Amino acid sequence: MKRASNLDASGVPIFLPTVEIRIDTEGVAAVTIDEEPFELSTRLRRGGVRSLVQDLADRYGPIRVVIVEADGETYVDIETPREDTANPLPRPRGESASQRTKGPFQPDEDVLVAVVVDRRTSGPNGSVALRVPPVITQRYGGAVYLLGRTSHAVVPLTEAEGVDR
Structure with missing residues (x-):
């Protein structure tokens, strides 16, 4: 590979x-x-x-x-890899495993790190049809969110209606 x-x-x-x-x-x-x-x-x-x-x-x-x-x-x-895997993804040269970012976050704010697995366009009524791979919901459960790129709406997958899980 x-x-x-x-x-x-x-x-x-x-x-x-x-x-x-x-x-x-x-x-x-x-x-x-x-x-x-x-x-x-x-x-x-x-x-x-x-x-x-x-x-x-x-x-x-x-x-x-x-x-x-x-x-x-x-x-x-x-x-996806097991949580306890000893072989993490290789990183580009010179990049550490842990990086601190500067940002607009409040002290002690809960900040989500999202992984995009698919992208859809919502329909005329604002709904979206999608099917989430079972391994994603099994591994991350309630930590999966739908993020609107224009509206900035954030909806937990567990609260989304009509999504195949």
Whole structure:
């Protein structure tokens, strides 16, 4: 994976690497990462896919996972690293893991750090239709917010009506 070009100045992925796993009729899996073959030391079977996906997320950071069954049925999800992962995303040279910012915040103010996973345009009545990857709501729960770029409205995902979670 070309990780250096995948990071912005703060070390956040600009796009998610895609891990595609194709499972044949015998349950054997072939893996590619960003369309390049990923060599495994042993033959991967369907039962080992979950473990491999989690290991890849721990190693590379958030990844988009596409699983294609022999009959063509396709599953797509986002996998994020475990909280306790020992391998954080690589940072650009000279940047520390912790940075202090200057800003307009009040002393002791609660400041959110949001990760954008999708972008939508609201309809004529101001509503928005979206589907949030289950891994996001499982991992972050009530800490996911919808932010209006023009209105500056901030709505917790848990209070948004009609959102698939």
